Amino acid sequence: xxxxxxxxxxxxxxxxxxxxxxxxxxxxxxxxxxxxxxxxxxxxxxxxxxxxxxxxxxxxxxxxxxxxxxxxxxxxxxxxxxxxxxxxxxxxxxxxxxxxxxxxxxxxxxxxxxxxxxxxxxxxxxxxxxxxxxxxxxxxxxxxxxxxxxxxxxxxxxxxxxxxxxxx
Amino acid sequence: xxxxxxxxxxxxxxxxxxxxxxxxxxxxxxxxxxxxxxxxxxxxxxxxxxxxxxxxxxxxxxxxxxxxxxxxxxxxxxxxxxxxxxxxxxxxxxxxxxxxxxxxxxxxxxxxxxxxxxxxxxxxxxxxxxxxxxxxxxxxxxxxxxxxxxxxxxxxxxxxxxxxxxxxxxxxxxxxxxxxxxxxxxxxxxxxxxxxxxxxxxxxxxxxxxxxxxxxxxxxxxxxxxxxxxxxxxxxxxxxxxxxxxxxxxxxxxxxxxxxxxxxxxxxxxxxxxxxxxxxxxxxxxxxxxxxxxxxxxxxxxxxxxxxxxxxxxxxxxxxxxxxxxxxxxxxxxxxxxxxxxxxxxxxxxxxxxxxxxxxxxxxxxxxxxxxxxxxxxxxxxxxxxxxxxxxxxxxxxxxxxxxxxxxxxxxxxxxxxxxxxxxxxxxxxxxxxxxx
Numbered sequence: 001x002x003x004x005x006x007x008x009x010x011x012x013x014x015x016x017x018x019x020x021x022x023x024x025x026x027x028x029x030x031x032x033x034x035x036x037x038x039x040x041x042x043x044x045x046x047x048x049x050x051x052x053x054x055x056x057x058x059x060x061x062x063x064x065x066x067x068x069x070x071x072x073x074x075x076x077x078x079x080x081x082x083x084x085x086x087x088x089x090x091x092x093x094x095x096x097x098x099x100x101x102x103x104x105x106x107x108x109x110x111x112x113x114x115x116x117x118x119x120x121x122x123x124x125x126x127x128x129x130x131x132x133x134x135x136x137x138x139x140x141x142x143x144x145x146x147x148x149x150x151x152x153x154x155x156x157x158x159x160x161x162x163x164x165x166x167x168x
Numbered sequence: 169x170x171x172x173x174x175x176x177x178x179x180x181x182x183x184x185x186x187x188x189x190x191x192x193x194x195x196x197x198x199x200x201x202x203x204x205x206x207x208x209x210x211x212x213x214x215x216x217x218x219x220x221x222x223x224x225x226x227x228x229x230x231x232x233x234x235x236x237x238x239x240x241x242x243x244x245x246x247x248x249x250x251x252x253x254x255x256x257x258x259x260x261x262x263x264x265x266x267x268x269x270x271x272x273x274x275x276x277x278x279x280x281x282x283x284x285x286x287x288x289x290x291x292x293x294x295x296x297x298x299x300x301x302x303x304x305x306x307x308x309x310x311x312x313x314x315x316x317x318x319x320x321x322x323x324x325x326x327x328x329x330x331x332x333x334x335x336x337x338x339x340x341x342x343x344x345x346x347x348x349x350x351x352x353x354x355x356x357x358x359x360x361x362x363x364x365x366x367x368x369x370x371x372x373x374x375x376x377x378x379x380x381x382x383x384x385x386x387x388x389x390x391x392x393x394x395x396x397x398x399x400x401x402x403x404x405x406x407x408x409x410x411x412x413x414x415x416x417x418x419x420x421x422x423x424x425x426x427x428x429x430x431x432x433x434x435x436x437x438x439x440x441x442x443x444x445x446x447x448x449x450x451x452x453x454x455x456x457x458x459x460x461x462x463x464x465x466x467x468x469x470x471x472x473x474x475x476x477x478x479x480x481x482x483x484x485x486x487x488x489x490x491x492x493x494x495x496x497x498x499x500x501x502x503x504x505x506x507x508x509x510x511x512x513x514x515x516x517x518x519x520x521x522x523x524x525x526x527x528x529x530x531x532x533x534x535x536x537x538x539x540x541x542x543x544x545x546x547x548x549x550x551x552x553x554x555x556x557x558x559x560x561x562x563x564x565x566x567x568x569x570x571x572x573x574x575x576x577x578x579x580x581x582x583x584x585x586x587x588x589x590x591x592x593x594x595x596x597x598x599x600x601x602x603x604x605x
Contacts, residue, residue, distance in 0.1 A: 029294075029337045031251070031377050037359030038342055063359075076361040076522075079301045079343035091302075095263045096465060096512045097423040097498050134345065134516050135263040136302055139423035139496070140430045149304045 006052030012043060013062045019043055023062065033063045037073055041080055050081035078133075086122040086129035088167055090114070091146040092155075093136040101142035102156070107132060109157035110145075113164055169430045171270065176432065176447045180406065182417045183390050184433045187274045193309060195316035198277035204322060206393035210285045211330045215246045218289040222392060224400035226407070226415030231257055231348075231385030232464065232494045234482045237392075243372035244380055246291025253376050254287045254295040255357065255383045258310075259341055259348040261300055262464035263516060264496025267419040268386035270431050272299070272306035275390065276313035282389030284323065284334050285396060290382050293333040298353050301341045311338050345520035349568045350383040352522065363522045364568035387419055406435035407481070414481030418495055422448050425455060425501035440478035444499070455501040459585065463493020465513050466573035468580035489580070506588045510581045511539035517574035528571035531562035535578060547593040552582060 012019040026039045040063060044055040056070040074080045081089075090110060094103040107130070111118070114128035122129045138144035141153035145163075152163060169175050170187030181187075191197035198204070210218050223238025244252055256279070260268040271279055279297070287295045299307050314336055317323040327334040339357055341347050347356045351365035354376040375381020395403050395416075407415045414436040420443070423429045427449030434443060440462070444450065451457050460475040461467060468490040470478070478488040485492045500509060518532035535558055538551050559575035566572070582589060 029335070032358065034359035035357060035377075038340065038356065041342070042340060073359065073361055077301075077342035077344050094512075095516050096509045097264050097496075099512050100424050100500055100504050100509060133302075134519050135261055137260050137266050137269055137300065139264050139266055139498070140421055141266075142423065142429070146302060146304075151302075151305055 006048070006050075006054045009048070009052060009054035009058075011058050012047055013040075013058060019047070020062075034065060037063060037065065037070065038077075041070075041074060045080060050084050052082075084122075086116075087127050088114075088129075088147050090128060090130045091133035091136070092130065093134075093138070093142075093144050094132045095135040095139075097135075097139035098142040098144070103143040105157045106143045106145070106155050106160065109160040113160050169432055171274065171430075173428065173430060178442070178447060179433050180417050180435050181433050182394055183271060183275070183278070183387065183419055184431060187270055187431070189274065192275055193273075193277075193313070195277060195313065195320055195322075198275070202397065203277050203393075204281055204328070206396035207281050207284050207322070208328055210288055210396055211328055211332060215289045215291060218285065218396070221400050222289070222395060225395045225403040226400075226412065227388065227391055227395060227403065228414070228482065229385055230387035230391070230418065230495070232262065232466070234492065237384065237388055240372070240382055240384070241286070241290050243370075244290035244292075244382055246289075248291075248380075251294070251377070251379045252290055252292035253379055253381045254283060254290060254292045255350075255353060255376060255381060256283050256286075256295060256297040256386060256389055257348060257350065257353060257383050258297050258299040258303070258306070258386045259345075259353060260303070260386070260494075261345040261348050261520075262466060262494045262496055263513070264421060264423055264461060264464045264498040265494040266421045266423075267431050267495060269303060269306055271386050271390050271419075272303070272310050276306075276310045277317075278390045278393060279310065279386055280313055280317060280323075280336060282392040283336050284327065285392050286382070286384060286389055287334050287336070288332065290380075292382070293335060295334070295336045296339045296357055296376070297336065298339045298341060298347070298357060300347070301343050307338060307340060314338065344522075345516075346522045346568070346570060349570070352568070353383065354381065361522070363524050364570075366567055391416060406437075408437035408479065408484075411437065411481060411483050413483055418480070418492075420480070420495040420497050422497045422499070424497075424499035425452055425457075425504065426450070426499045427452060434480060436481040437484065438480045440480050440484075441476040443480060444475065444497075451499075451501055455503055457499060458502045458504060459500045459506055461490075461496075461498040461500075461577075463491050464496035465498065465516065466569075466576060467491040467493040468576055469510075469584060471584050505543070506581065506585050507539065507592055508543045510577045511536065511543050513577045514539050514574055517570060521570060521574075525566040525571065527562050527565045528574070531558050531571055532574045534558055535562075535574060539578070542589060542592050545592065545596055547589075547596070549590075549593055551593070552586070552589055556582060 060067045115123040186192035227237045228234045347362040352362040356362040371381040474488040514536040518536040523529040562571040562575040
């Protein structure tokens with residue numbers, strides 16, 4: 001995967017900013033600065049859509065960590081995007097319990113209807129990225145999918161167009 | 169169950185009584201249903217007396233290990249001058265399990281009350297609820313409930329007006345199954361990669377932030393207020409007369425090829441056959457059950473005969489070759505390719521391995537590769553022995569049990585459904601000469 005550069009990275013945690021205040025509140029919950037790393041990375045991803053090297057460097061600076069350490073943590077967790085993703089980031093559960101209920105057909109339907117050529121690739125119009133995810137923890141409501149922060153249960157190949165239509 | 173369907177008449181709804189009731193998610197609604205009376209009572213008790221009640225109730229960890237909760241709490245020494253921490257494990261990621269999600273969605277205050285009682289009992293002023301990153305709705309509900317508690321004086325520097333400090337915070341994970349392992353959870357909470365730690369030291373000696381720590385599952389903590397309010401004897405009404413080691417009610421998440429998937433709450437010792445056919449409605453039309461995993465994908469697969477003979481408690485499932493685990497019941501019917509599903513389970517573990525230990529990093533990857541080769545029709549008869557050999561090397565040799573968990577479906581699958589593997593190998597498409605026009 002190529003190294004993405006975040007040219008117009010706008011810092012979040014400048015003194016006096018809303019995010020800085022939020023981070024200070026988060027820091028008050030823990031005895032160490034390092035413990036605020038996951039929450040700080042969530043803020044970066046929320047505001048920028050992904051966590052770039054520039055974002056990691058900023059977080060490293062405010063939490064007195066090294067950029068390399070932050071990168072090591074970011075790469076451990078699957079939910080931090082290390083490159084830009086589509087406007088609608090779609091995760092489909094295909095682990096065994098959903099798999100036996102037809103999750104693979106849901107994946108096919110999502111790829112077809114979003115115009116994504118394959119899993120992990122963003123559609124040419126930049127709107128969608130579809131990935132497989134390991135167990136979303138909603139196995140009784142197969143097949144669950146997540147679109148950005150929204151959880152949708154009982155998705156079938158047939159109701160995919162309706163779900164995508166509602167995003168417009 | 170309560171949500172999305174009404175409870176079955178044979179369920180015993182203690183934890184799930186208010187699933188689906190929107191009003192119960194709010195502080196007022198929870199108080200109307202007896203909420204926070206148990207916490208009030210506890211704050212007037214000596215911590216050691218609370219631990220005794222929980223010990224006497226026989227409550228055991230509902231996350232999978234089944235360790236007695238009161239005994240775990242008794243390892244903590246309140247008043248030793250060190251900061252103590254309670255961590256609530258809400259990183260529910262075990263395939264087949266979705267009970268903690270419902271507890272947090274519908275009764276967030278039950279969990280918060282349990283956390284507050286647990287914190288006080290172990291001498292902790294701070295509790296972190298570590299919720300997996302994908303659980304966006306449970307996070308919103310628990311955070312909203314915490315906000316109400318702070319505004320209502322239930323938590324904070326003067327919890328319920330007693331002058332005691334109880335702070336509870338949500339910590340959001342970021343996508344890693346392994347962070348449900350208690351020491352990995354602590355590393356993740358500290359802002360590190362979620363690698364499990366070598367034990368000892370055990371968390372009660374040196375846990376999160378190198379301080380004495382207790383980690384309890386969501387369902388375990390949610391049961392505590394009920395036990396405090398009604399007493400240990402009340403909780404023990406639910407057990408088999410011949411097995412006092414498993415007490416109370418248990419939530420089971422049911423999924424896969426079955427008529428009515430969802431969460432069911434039944435007393436310890438309930439017959440699994442009745443559970444599968446009566447409560448959950450049995451197999452889909454025209455199909456038959458083929459194999460059942462009763463406790464999340466990490467426990468051994470059962471044949472239908474074993475499942476039908478099982479009694480639903482910690483010892484009952486062990487007697488039938490498996491474990492209660494997290495209570496995630498996964499049902500496979502006769503329309504499924506079992507080997508493909510075991511391969512899919514292996515792929516899950518290969519994806520989730522933290523890669524610290526060689527046996528796990530290599531073992532999960534090779535197990536997946538070989539199984540997927542067999543499913544694709546390129547397997548050889550020697551592959552089955554190789555799989556067992558790898559599984560042997562993956563069991564009991566690593567820092568945590570993720571590696572063992574990957575070996576479990578392979579070993580139990582090969583033992584009980586070897587014919588399925590052999591049939592795929594015999595069909596070997598490799599030798600077919602492609603037709604050339």
